[in-house]
Amino acid sequence: MSDDVVRSFLEASPPGWVTAELEYLRLGKTAELRANLTCPDGEVLRVATPRATSAAFRALRGAVARPGEGTWFTAGCRIDGDGRASFRFDDDGEPAFASEVSVDDALEEMAAHPRDAARTAPRLAARLAAARERDGAPGLQS
Structure with missing residues (x-):
């Protein structure tokens, strides 16, 4: 699945760059994908990211998820x-x-x-506690 991330970006990226830095962030339904290209002269350009690359990151995230352990929030490529x-x-x-x-x-x-x-980061636990306080939503699995 990591190959899908790379392939989808390469298929849509402009020519002439030396390196690309991608960063995908996700928490619940909120996601962001950023891409910066470094040109041969050292200039760094932020570029639009293909939807297929975002979908590939999302699929990769789901594939490595484990019950009780969750999955990653940020991926860099x-x-x-x-x-x-x-x-x-x-x-x-x-x-x-x-x-x-x-x-x-x-x-x-x-x-x-x-x-x-035990595997829930403090800031995620704090958000879950705020949600429970707000509307009685379920919290962490024991």
């Missing part, structure tokens, strides 16, 4: 001009969204990718 790629994943850190996410996103996340209390 570096692609060299020759198509070689490396990935990094963060399943605990706060995703650096451009805007604030809601407690509903935390509920969606736990419904889609449940985590045991």
Whole structure:
């Protein structure tokens, strides 16, 4: 599935770059995908990201999810001009969204990718507690 991320980006990216840095963030239904290309002269350009690349990241995220453990929130992918790629994943850190996410996103996340209390990051637990306080929604699995 990681090949799908790379392939979908390469098929849609403009020519002439040296490296591409992709960052995909997701919590519940909120997702962002950013892409920066480094040109031969060192200039870095932010470029539009193909929907297929976002879909490939989402599929990859779902494929590695484990009941009680959840899945990652942020993935980074570096692609060299020759198509070689490396990935990094963060399943605990706060995703650096451009805007604030809601407690509903935390509920969606736990419904889609449940985590045991011991595997739930403090900031996610805080959002879940806020949701429970707001409307009595279920919290962490024990």
